[in-house]
Amino acid sequence: MNPASVPHSPLRAAPVPLPEQPLAKWLLIAVAVLFSAVFLLLPLVNVFYQAFSSGWALYWKALSEPDTGSAIRLTLLVAGISVPLNAAFGLAASWAIAKFDFRGKTLLLTLLDLPFSISPVVAGLLFVLLFGAGGLMAPWLEAHHLKIIFAIPGMVLATIFVTFPYVARELIPVMQTQGREQEEAALTLGAGGWRTFWHVTLPSIKWGLFYGIVLCNARAMGEFGAVFVVSGHIAGQTDTLPLRVEKLYYEFDPAAPFAVATLLALLAVATVVLKAFLEWKSRRET
Template sequence: MAHRTRERPRGPVAWAVLGVSVVTVAALLLLPLVVVFVEAFREGPARWVSAVSSPDTVSALKLTGLVLALVVPFHLVFGVAAAWLLTRYDFPGKGIVLTLVDLPFAVSPVVSGLLFVLLFGARGFFGPWLIDHGIRIVYAVPGIVLATLFVTLPFVTRELVPLLDAQGREEEEAAASLGAGAMHILFRVTLPRIKWGVLYGGVLCAARAAGEFGAVSVVSGQLRGETVTLPLHVEVRYDEYAFVDAFAVATLLAFSGLATLGFKAWLEERARRAMRTTGESG
C-alpha cells in the first residue's frame, strides 16, 4: 500500500511538536464537538427528539434547506461559467474580476449583511422603490438567500480556476478543430475532467451556506418561524435559556458538518484516483 515509508518522530523536538499539535486539535476541535453532544443529550434522547422536531426547529430546517437548494445549484453553474471565462478568455479587467471574486472572503460577513440593508433597506438605494412595489428583500427570505449567495460566491470559482489553468486548452482546441461546438466541448471535454473539483467546491459552498450566521443575522429580522435559519435558531433558543434545545439544534449543524467532512474526504480520494488513471493513460 504505502509507496513512501514515513519515519516515526525521533528526538524530543519532534515529540514536542507532535504533542502540541495533538493537544491543539483536541482542545480547539474535538472538545467543543464533544461538549455540543453532551449538552444536547443531557436530558436523554427523547428530549433531543422533541427539541429537533419542534415547529420552530422544523421551519428553520426547511428555510436552511430552501437556501441550500437555491444557492448551491446557482453557484455550481455560476462557478463553472466564471472559471471558464477567467481561464479561457483574455479580456481587459480580468485581474480585477479575479480579485472581486475573492471579495466575500475579505469582508466580514456582518459587513456583507449590512451592505444588503444599505442597498435594499427602507432607507437604502433601491429599497424605497422596491417597497413601493410590494417587493420585500431584507427582513424576508430573498434577503437571506442573497446574503448567503454573496458570502459563498468564491468557493466553486476558486476551486476551478487553478484546475482549468493546469489543464490548459489543448484538448478543447483539438475538439474544436474536429468541429465540436462550444456546448459539446463544455459537456464532453471540459466538465468530465473537472467534475470532482466542481463537486468539491459545491460541498464547501453548501457547508458554508448551511452554517452562515453573521450576514444572515443582519438581514433576517428574526421573524419567528419565518426568517430564522438553523444557526440563527440556535442563538434564539440559547437566548431563551433553552440550552438543551439550542445544543440539540447545534447537533444538526454538527452532523451536517461531519457529513460534509466525510463527503469531502471521499471526493478527494476519488479525485486522486481519477488523476492517477488519467496520468497512467496519458
C-alpha cells in the same frame, strides 16, 4: 569521455539528509494532535454531550418543535437556491479566468475574493442599505410591493454574497492546470461548444466542482452574520438553523440549542468526510 562515468563531484553530490531526530518528530506530532483535540474535537463532542444530557426524549422534542422544523426547511431552501446559482456562476467565472485572456482579469479575481475579506455583518448591512426601508432601491421596491429585507429574498442574496467565491476559487486552479488543449482537440475533431463542455470539460473538472459545491453548501447552511442582519428574526418565518440555535441559547433552554446545533455539527462532519473522499477520488484519477 563519457560524462556518465565521471565520479560525482562534490558540487553535484546530493545534500546529506539530517539525521532523524525522533524526539523533535514526536514532539511536533504531539503538539498538533493535542491542539486539534482541545480546540476542534472537544467542542464537537461537547455539543453532542450537551444535546443528549437530558435524554433522548428532550432531544427529540427540541428537534420536532414547529419553529425548528421551519428553520430546517428555510435553511434547505436558502442553500437550495444559492448553491446552484453560485455553482453556475463559479463555473462561468473560472472558465473565463482560466481559459481566456481579457482586460480586467485581475480585477475580476480581486472582486471574487471580496466576500472572503469583508465581515459578513457588513455584507448584510450592505443589503439593508440597498434594499431596506429608506435604502437606495426602497421607492422602486415599495411601488412594486416587493419585500427583500426581513424576508427570504434578502437572506438568499446575503447567502449568495457570502458563499460567492467557493466554487470559482476551487475550480480556477483545476482549470488552469488542465489548460485549453483538451477543448481545442475536441474542436479540431468537429465538436461544438456544448458537446465539448459536457463531454470534455465537465468530466475533467467534476471532482473539483463537487468539492467546491460541498464547501459552498456547508458555508451557505452555516452562515450566521450576514443572514442575521437581513433576516429580522421572525420565529417560524425568517430563522435559519444558526439563527435558531442562537435564539434558543438565549432562552436558557439547557438542551434545545445543543440539539439543533447537532444538526449543523453533523453537516460539518459529513462535509469533512465528503471532502476527504473527493480528494482521494481526484488524486486517484490523475
